[in-house]
Amino acid sequence: MNAIAVEHLRKKHCVSEEFRKARYIEAVKDVSFQIGKGAIHALLGPNGAGKTTITRILSALLLPDGDAQRFWDTMLLKMLKE
Numbered sequence: 001m002n003a004i005a006v007e008h009l010r011k012k013h014c015v016s017e018e019f020r021k022a023r024y025i026e027a028v029k030d031v032s033f034q035i036g037k038g039a040i041h042a043l044l045g046p047n048g049a050g051k052t053t054i055t056r057i058l059s060a061l062l063l064p065d066g067d068a069q070r071f072w073d074t075m076l077l078k079m080l081k082e
């Protein structure tokens with residue numbers, strides 16, 4: 001049984017808010033994972049790997065790129081189905 005199911009998560013952070021000069025950092029690139037109910041996992045990676053960004057998205061403090069509604073539906077439906 002999954003507690004968390006993430007599929008193809010992506011997030012770009014805007015690093016310049018100048019008009020017509022928006023630049024982005026691809027903080028999370030196509031990340032998928034599942035965590036079973038009751039399991040304990042660590043999210044490891046070097047500085048800037050995207051750990052905090054992923055954690056903030058899973059905590060609903062930040063929106064993922066793309067279809068955020070679909071992201072939440074997939075995550076929630078998977079959790080509910082299993």
Ligand SMILES: Nc1ncnc2c1ncn2[C@@H]1O[C@H](COP(=O)(O)OP(=O)(O)OP(=O)(O)O)[C@@H](O)[C@H]1O
Pocket residue numbers: 013014015025026027045046047048049050051052053054
């Ligand atoms: N709010 C933000 N605005 C712009 N860029 C950001 C923002 N938050 C993170 N970034 C950039 O996104 C990338 C991933 O950052 P993140 O903080 O998710 O990594 P991390 O794995 O938690 O790093 P650390 O180990 O240093 O805590 C980095 O290049 C970072 O500079």
Ligand SMILES: [Mg+2]
Pocket residue numbers: 051052053
């Ligand atoms: Mg961090």
